[in-house]
Amino acid sequence: MAMSEQVSVSQIPAFHEIYADQVKLDDREGYEGFIIPAEFLVQFAQAIKSKWGYDFLSSVTAVDYFPDMMEVVYHAYRSLGGPALVFKVQVSREDSVVPSLVSVFPGAELQEREAWDLMGIRFENHPDLRRILMWEGFAGHPLRKDWKEPYFEEENKPFSSRWPEGVAVRSETLNPYGSNVQYPKDFDPETWTPEADESLYLGLKSFKENDGLDTEKIIINLGPQHPSTHGVFRMAALLDGETIVDLKPVCGYLHRNHEKIGERNTYLQNMPFTDRLDYISSMSNNFGYALAVEKLLGIKPPERADYIRVIMAELTRIASHFMTTGFLLNDLGAFFTPALYALKERELILDVFEAASGSRMMCNYFRFGGVFQDLPEGLLEVIRDLAFNRLPKKIDEMDALLTENEIVRSRCIGIGVLTAEEAIALSASGPVLRGSGVPYDIRKADPYSIYDRFDFDVAVRYHGDIFDRYLVRIEEIRQSIRIIQQAVTQIKDGPIFDGKSQYSFKVPPGEAYGRVEGPKGELGFYLVSNGQANPWRYHVRAPSFINLTSLRQMSLGEKVADVVAVLGSIDIVLGEVDR
Amino acid sequence: MSGSGKGILKGLGITLKHFIETYTVDRKEGKNRYFTEEGILSRRTPDTKGVFTVQYPEEKAPLPEAFRYIPFLVYDVGEDGNRDIRCTSCGICAKVCPPQCIWITRRTDEETGKPMKEPSQFMIDVDICMNCGLCAEYCPFEAIRMDHDYEIANVDRMKHHIFDLEKLLKPASYYKAIRPVQVEREEAEKREKEAKKEAARAAAAAAKAKKDAENNS
Numbered sequence: 133m134a135m136s137e138q139v140s141v142s143q144i145p146a147f148h149e150i151y152a153d154q155v156k157l158d159d160r161e162g163y164e165g166f167i168i169p170a171e172f173l174v175q176f177a178q179a180i181k182s183k184w185g186y187d188f189l190s191s192v193t194a195v196d197y198f199p200d201m202m203e204v205v206y207h208a209y210r211s212l213g214g215p216a217l218v219f220k221v222q223v224s225r226e227d228s229v230v231p232s233l234v235s236v237f238p239g240a241e242l243q244e245r246e247a248w249d250l251m252g253i254r255f256e257n258h259p260d261l262r263r264i265l266m267w268e269g270f271a272g273h274p275l276r277k278d279w280k281e282p283y284f285e286e287e288n289k290p291f292s293s294r295w296p297e298g299v300a301v302r303s304e305t306l307n308p309y310g311s312n313v314q315y316p317k318d319f320d321p322e323t324w325t326p327e328a329d330e331s332l333y334l335g336l337k338s339f340k341e342n343d344g345l346d347t348e349k350i351i352i353n354l355g356p357q358h359p360s361t362h363g364v365f366r367m368a369a370l371l372d373g374e375t376i377v378d379l380k381p382v383c384g385y386l387h388r389n390h391e392k393i394g395e396r397n398t399y400l401q402n403m404p405f406t407d408r409l410d411y412i413s414s415m416s417n418n419f420g421y422a423l424a425v426e427k428l429l430g431i432k433p434p435e436r437a438d439y440i441r442v443i444m445a446e447l448t449r450i451a452s453h454f455m456t457t458g459f460l461l462n463d464l465g466a467f468f469t470p471a472l473y474a475l476k477e478r479e480l481i482l483d484v485f486e487a488a489s490g491s492r493m494m495c496n497y498f499r500f501g502g503v504f505q506d507l508p509e510g511l512l513e514v515i516r517d518l519a520f521n522r523l524p525k526k527i528d529e530m531d532a533l534l535t536e537n538e539i540v541r542s543r544c545i546g547i548g549v550l551t552a553e554e555a556i557a558l559s560a561s562g563p564v565l566r567g568s569g570v571p572y573d574i575r576k577a578d579p580y581s582i583y584d585r586f587d588f589d590v591a592v593r594y595h596g597d598i599f600d601r602y603l604v605r606i607e608e609i610r611q612s613i614r615i616i617q618q619a620v621t622q623i624k625d626g627p628i629f630d631g632k633s634q635y636s637f638k639v640p641p642g643e644a645y646g647r648v649e650g651p652k653g654e655l656g657f658y659l660v661s662n663g664q665a666n667p668w669r670y671h672v673r674a675p676s677f678i679n680l681t682s683l684r685q686m687s688l689g690e691k692v693a694d695v696v697a698v699l700g701s702i703d704i705v706l707g708e709v710d711r
Numbered sequence: 712m713s714g715s716g717k718g719i720l721k722g723l724g725i726t727l728k729h730f731i732e733t734y735t736v737d738r739k740e741g742k743n744r745y746f747t748e749e750g751i752l753s754r755r756t757p758d759t760k761g762v763f764t765v766q767y768p769e770e771k772a773p774l775p776e777a778f779r780y781i782p783f784l785v786y787d788v789g790e791d792g793n794r795d796i797r798c799t800s801c802g803i804c805a806k807v808c809p810p811q812c813i814w815i816t817r818r819t820d821e822e823t824g825k826p827m828k829e830p831s832q833f834m835i836d837v838d839i840c841m842n843c844g845l846c847a848e849y850c851p852f853e854a855i856r857m858d859h860d861y862e863i864a865n866v867d868r869m870k871h872h873i874f875d876l877e878k879l880l881k882p883a884s885y886y887k888a889i890r891p892v893q894v895e896r897e898e899a900e901k902r903e904k905e906a907k908k909e910a911a912r913a914a915a916a917a918a919k920a921k922k923d924a925e926n927n928s
Contacts, residue, residue: 291811295802296826298814300834300873401809404843469726476763483755483775490779490857496843504848508777508892517757533725536718635807635849 142214145184151176158220162428162642162661165218170230173221177236185210186217187556188572189237191645191673192244194251195660198277202228204253205658207645207673208237211556211570213577216645223253225276232258239559242381242681250275250391260335265384265710269324271314274389281392282312288666289396290636336370336378349377352692356385360463360696363706367683367695376687376695381680386710394670398636399425402670404496406657409672410708411493412455415448415485416650418498423580424646424657425500428639436626437502438582443515443619444488444497445648446612450523451478452651453563453605453612456703457530460602463700464543470534477526480518487511502629512620519616527609535606544599548686548698551596558682561675562653563608564702567601569594574649585622586615598701605703636665652676652703672711676704736761746770776890779844779857781837784879785886794880797854800830804846804855812839813846833876838868853897859889 147166148157154172158165168176180186186208195203204221221230232255233240244255245264252273255261263270272279283303285291304312315321333351355366364385370378390409394402406421407414419441426432433441458474482492488507489497497504534540550560555568565572571592575583591607593600641663647656653675660669679702686698737744744750744762751770754763765772782804787795805813818831847857858881865871887894 289811290806290808294808294811294813295805295815296800296817298805298816298834299832300814300836302836302873397809398807400807400845404809404841404845473729479763480755480757480759487775487777490775490777490844491842494842496845504844505777508775514757522757529725533722537722538716538718541718635803635845 140214144215144217147176147180147219151179158218160642162640164643165220167220167222170221170223174231174233174236176219177233180208180217181236184217185212187211189233189239189559190216190561190647190654191656191658191671192233192240192247193658193671193673194247194253194275195669196225196251196275196277199225201225202251202253204230204247205643206233207656207658209578211572213572215578218645228253229256230254231256232261234258237559238557239678239681243559243678246677249273250389252276260380262331262335263384265387265389267384269315269319269321271316271319274392275395281389282307282314287396288664289398289401332368332380332382336368336380347372354692354695356382360699361706362459362700362704363709365699365704365706365709367699369687369692369695371692374691376690376692379684379687379695381683383677383680383706383709386706388711390672390711391670395667397667398665399500399639399667400635402667403498404494406672407494407496408707409674409711410452410650410652410655410676410705412705413448413452413651414493414495415444415497416452416648416655418495419445419581420646420648420650420655421657422498422500422646423648424644424659425639427644427646428642428659428661429500430640431501431630433502434627434630435582436506436623437628437630439619439623440488440503440507440628441498441581442583442586443616443623444485444495446615446619447481447484447515447518449612449651450609451481452703453609454478454530456651456700457534457602457605460598460697460700461534461540463696464540466539470530473526473530473533477523480522484511484515484518487514499629502627506628512623515616516620519613519620523613524610527606527613531606535603540602541599543694543697544597544602544701546595546597546599547690547694548598548701549596550682550686552594554685555596555682558685559678560653560682561679562650562703563591563601563604564653564679564682566590566592567604567701568596574647574654578647580646580648583615586618588612588614598697601701638663638665639667647673650675652705652708653679672708674708674711676702676706676708677711680704680709733761748773774859776892778859779847780842780861781840781858781863781874782835782846782855782879783858783881784833784876785854785856785883786880787883796829796880797852797883798830798833799828799852799854800833801828801851803849803851807845807849809843809845810839810841812836812841830876833879835874835879836872837863837874838872856886856890 147155154169156167158167188209188211189206190209191207193205195205197203201222202225206219207216209216223230230253232244234244242264244258245261247253248255248261249263249265250273336351350371351368352371353366353368355361356364366382368380368382369376390405393405403418403421406417409417454474454477458471461470462468485495486492488511489495489504550568552569555565555570569592571590573590576590588611591604591611593603639661641661643660645656645658647654654673655675656673658671658673659667662668683699683702687695746769751765752773785797787797789795800815800817802815805815812835814834815830816832818827818829819825820827844857846855
């Protein structure tokens, strides 16, 4: 490519022509992207990154095309914006080995570990390929199609035992405690001593510093039971005195294999399950999933539904950012005064959700082709009142309470720094990415729904520290208020649903990736349909989980107490991290 | 960075303002602010100030009509006072239920052995139910609806948490009481459908009469 040649960000180069010998177009019906041979993968990744500007590896996952093959699917983006470059590697089910991309895209680290854990894809040259969500004594790779859970009833819901002759049985009576686990061959839980922690600790970098003092490195575990972790999450840190030399996140304590449940469910049945991912922002989760299924179905919601969706998603962002800000202050030691002021505003927003959807947190409000029901009478007035009168005042108050506070500033400024290059390389998204000076917001970079109709700015700050991530969230609340103000002014009467109102329907075969800018970052749903009523593959690109990849980089060289604040500034929700 | 402490003082000023407001607002609005329906409602509006919390269980936050909790089954009261269960045991709710917590046994005619349009047993495991409301949304007979009663805590889940037909059945009057707008809408839809049917029937009769007249002439 000549340097003067202009390349539009929305244009995907024809890699099957550029690398005609190796790269093939994925021409299966309903599929997109390119198929790369495993031996060419690393080279291809380097080329797209350095030559074509695809510097952001968003999602890495695998699909089990039982009984034929395993397919590893990558979604890469340009940090300047534009659609996804999808590329895939196909390997056999028996010997699933794929070269690791961690050397090119460090952000692949946790995602490749997840694909190994759940799918049994072995990533060659991965620096630390251990299980991440399941425990070490676990037998098999649960997302493989031939793996069955202990409570297994049938391949797909609905289960035939429920009707017309259904008699309630609790699954635990069928499969009592003790027999509800499967162990690897020759595994005896009675005599087993956990080696996992050893291998975890061995993975921590040992430091050789000779300053003449006889010092010893210490490993400490923060969590899993620790208030600073916002749930059950653990960080194994290697310390030199009080300074972090290395750190590894340990998660999976809340794992329930959301994706396997999703593959048993019908498309519609999945909707309420998405609420439970990031349970602070269920409306955003609904949004991403609805977009992905609508892509497969090839339908679009009517205009009023689009407006309602945007209003709800932005209210969710406000509620989530308010909460994050409040709880960041908890982590800093300002116990519960800011958090409760934040929760108060969130309560008013949850009242709106409850009136519209029937539930405060588990909204289950979106449907494929619209929303569940129209806003009840008077609710739009309440939203208008919130957006024009209350929330702008309250965000100013929060700002005045915290931003100039000397303790907040000294604890946050210059701590937990992530540079722009690191943030992109580590696949960080959302406020973490924008706090590091990368103005990447999916609502602008790859607009979905009707976001192109609204006038708003992408919040961005340039120092990449805790304070800037905090400032980005404050600014985003203001921008969300702007969007809601425009939306409630523009919204017109009309239908709110224009899709199939059947409870079960077949979906055309193919794949789809729906992504939204959630409060935590890029929330993506990767779906593969084989033409049935249940998704063949259902994968969640969870922003909380992938943002944790950069936790180590942010914490290096900081003090133990600062790690707590760094984690608070990433804003994780364990329901989404562990899925 | 300044070490003057101005930011901290300003922040403390805001918390002090919040603190004082709890008293001034209470004073201005008087006793009705607590333990009355209007009082609780006024504390949940966008211009609320002062004390915000609801003192459950003495006070309860008002429920919007859309609120959904564990499902119940609607029955109409027949002319002779017996319960006319709306459920036809078609099984849609059991099929759409995401966690599969609904079990239905269809009643069969004792003499002929043919399946009948009503359930002989209907069970919901409320420990598993995720209150998503899909059963109510897709029920074609307005027979299963989401409840407003959220106080179902119990000492023994093994004994009490599988709700059977007896426990699930509630009269249509209760349904109307908790969801007046929805019932109104459903009844309007039904009337409209009936009217359409009636019109179609009349049109068909008229066409037939015309045809007969033509044939006769």
